[in-house]
Amino acid sequence: MSNDQRVHTHIVGVEDEPVRELDVVVVGAGFGGVYALHRLRKLGFTVQVFEAGSDIGGTWFHNRYPGARCDIESLDYSYSFDDELQQDWHWTERYASQPELLRYIHHVAERFDLRRDIRCDARVVSATFDDDTSRWLVRTEDGEAVSARFCVLATGVLSVAQVPAIDGLEDFEGDWYHTGDWPHEGVDVTGKRVAVIGTGSSGTQLIPIVAEQAEHLTVFQRTPNFCMPAQNHAMIEEVERQWKAEYPERRAFARLSGFGHNQLSNPKKAMEVSAEERLAEFELRWQLGGLYMMRAFSDILSDPAANEECAEFVRGKIREIVQDPEVAEKLTPRGFHFGTKRLCSGTGYYETYNWDNVTLVDVRTAPIERTTPTGLATADARYDVDVIVFATGFDAMTGSMLKIDITGAGGHSLREKWAHGPRSYLGVAPAGFPNLFIVAGPGSPSVFSNMVNSIEQHVEWITTLIEQVTLRGLSRAEATEEAEQQWIEHVNEVAEQTLYPRSPNSWFFGANTPGKPRVFMPYVGGVGTYRQKADDVAAKDYEGFVLS
Template sequence: MANAPEQSDVVIIGAGFSGLYAVHKLRQTHKVVCLEAGDGVGGTWYWNRYPGARVDIKSVEYSYGFDEDLQQEWHWPEVFSAQPDLERYANHVADRFDLRKNIRFSTTVAALKFDESTDRWHVQTADGGRLVCKYVVAATGALSAPNTPDWPGREEFQGEIFHTSRWPEGPLDLSDKRVGIIGTGSTAIQAAPILAEQCKHLTVFQRTPAYSMPSGNRPMDPEHERDWKDNYADRRAQMLDTYGVSIIDYPAKSAHEYSPQEQREILEAGWNSKSAFQLMVAFTDVMTDRAANEVVCEFARSKIREIVKDPQTAEKLCPKDYPIGAKRLCIDNGYYEMFNRDNVSLVDVKDAPIEAFTANGLRTADASYDLDVIVTATGFDAVTGALTRIEIEGVDGTKLTDKWRDGPTSYFGYMVAGFPNFFMVHGPLTPAALAQMITAGEWQVDFIAGMIKDLENDGFSRIDTTSEAEQSWAAEVDGAASHTVYDQAQSWYNGKNIDGKKGGFMIYVGGFPRYCELSTNAVRNGYEGFVRQ
């Protein structure tokens, strides 16, 4: 007879930063098991070990706020932390709070099925393990399901292929290698300058040029760190009251209220501010008025033309068909300067797309390229991909992939109608990556914990939402986006980076304070939009 499945109150999927905090928070009142596909903690910062991987939010902000001693004892060596320091921090947190005892590593969730007769989720893992639980908390991450090109001939290529989110541990000797990197998003922009220094020749395959500004990364100033540690409580509260849960200098005037000379001075200050994303808030209307946005676009293009010496290469690197910020603004350390190196070349594959891997490299519509190593910086099936790759079955046998066939639905990004007791952190239609994700994730985990506490205190065993509530939230999400330029680009924000992926804008751009206010009010108004039974 088969062994009985393990019983738990809560199964958490993912041991990234939100998953770790969910373990810490929920195990105080429930029996908790966390299932993690990798063999270590850190989520994004466990998987993404590519050269140059670095956060684009200031380290003093991009960190936990739930424990004051942790805030005071931890030291960040740089203003914008590199991957090894972020992974080290995640491991420190896991050890300091003894979280590993609740985590099953190298355990991939294969299927979830809801039993309506018992209000329990049945969880199956890829290695045949079985668990039964009351609640599932999916802390699977917005950028955790790699998008791998499906061009033919992959098995014929005689060199090595690495996806940036599955980078091998240990150093790679690229000194005599011809390397090709596919993609020019945030990851490629971080990795390419370092690869160019390490390899014989680097070929950058670009479909869509990106806007990027210098990171201004620098060693942590002890006085700056001390100031933050002395005022962490106030700073955390201030962060939660800002649009993106990050303290930056917000503007007071429209771009149209300044002369061209004044605009240039403001933008120069933003470019040199050593504060990521300052260009996006140079004026009050950068993200809501295409003409104001174009002022910033042209400034960024002028910077590219100043930096890149070859005029033809510079023009290829200048984005011209989408607003700045409509794709995630990239932050770099010498990306544009890299194209002045003799061992770097740029290939535009928008008009002549990549068609296949070959034994010796890649073939586009008009040429072949000999390569020893191919790096696929081709992004992710963002926001929903990690969940749709699990077979999730809710009420009446409804599969999540069917429910989301025409695009993701949710209520505040927490719940999907027909999937009771299934909670998501940074799910579709939340602020997600437009908000600083550690602090925002803590807030969302606390909100979920509060819903579970109320459910049990009020004598219920099941909480769900309705299609009507999903539609009302979708209207709010669409309405917020309609006043902006966010939908004027093909990006992972709207799933257009994945061939055939349907649906609209997947990110709530109404700001984190409004998101918190609306979801909190729904609970205070008798769990409006939720169904408890």
């Protein structure tokens, strides 16, 4: 709501350096940052978005590996804030691919003239709150400094790629890549020997395509995951037309649903129906594809018996598809509950292991010990390869924020505050960090939801709070320690009602990151429940916040 964002001033700790004053700084230009910019600008605020990458798009800018696509239907995984936008845009597939999703967010940025307030190749390295002025000083890696009343972190929950510390990688004479930082020009593996390390969401999408191109593919698997068939296909014209006609109802339903989308959920409990009905429901979900199996029965994620029935159905599908019984057994997930690790969705994943040019290596029984100049060495064999692909995931949910040196009131750092796990009120506002807000972070539905739905909800809630603080002539909005603690207790109580705490070896707990505290990070109470709780906080004059 400032008239001019080109005002210059001097900030404590910045000697003789002109600093631009703004209303809001947004860090990150993925779906969250782009919508935050649009929303804040419409409310009359001056905004600068800093993006570390060389272009906008976030997840869909960096994850360009072959086969990368969304696991939520395109018609759901899209912005709802502008009806003309959702009516005009045509999706070409049931599940949008990475290139199409990137084209979509580029279209949105251009349609609403957003690029003029986005600076790419601008990695934020620090954000420091000034108690005297109630402003944030935000610095980029190349030395730019801006002062803003509010700072919004839209840095993404899966954006800090992790390459495992394998001895000898620097001596490898071939090429190596991470799926989360794929070269924009692509990688040609035609006729090459390729190793893929990791069989999570990225690996299961990538592996079938690499197998088609490579002379030989060796997959190094530590933990087999449940992978559903995507059942992807070209967009059906009648389906798209019907969705667009029903968008008001469908969007409203998604906002109040458990997972933030329109996937069909069965309200019945698994063990209350006959074995025949259970089998039929599981088969229906398998044919529907994608993540529909998670909604086969209402107690899949809470009742161990129901969960095991579902898991055994999928194990049976693996045994049916994979011809070699020994390979099928290696690919069969055991030791954790179905859905408590990120459920994968792919095309032809299990079928790939029937090909003569594909080898599966179980690194639980023979761990990778080192990289050699010509490949990889496990405890019992050597594998010569030309290319290594790390599909080894991310420092999830907190990694992107903790890479920034964030200092709040009284000189306290976010890294210190989160040393034993992330803490914030509603997953939005960490106590002790006034005017700092997080989009789709830990403590909110985030990765347990349709991310675009949750992003819109967070952005609208945060920007309304910023507007209210401004209209009242106030300068600060800060969550209280008490409200934060009560929210964390609620997040944990809800999680304890599910099977997630019984399967803690997942990135939901930070288990894939060495040294990271084992804390369950997402909110599993449901998108609709979370939205109601957040709206109640706002309706009670932002209960749990001190506005001053």
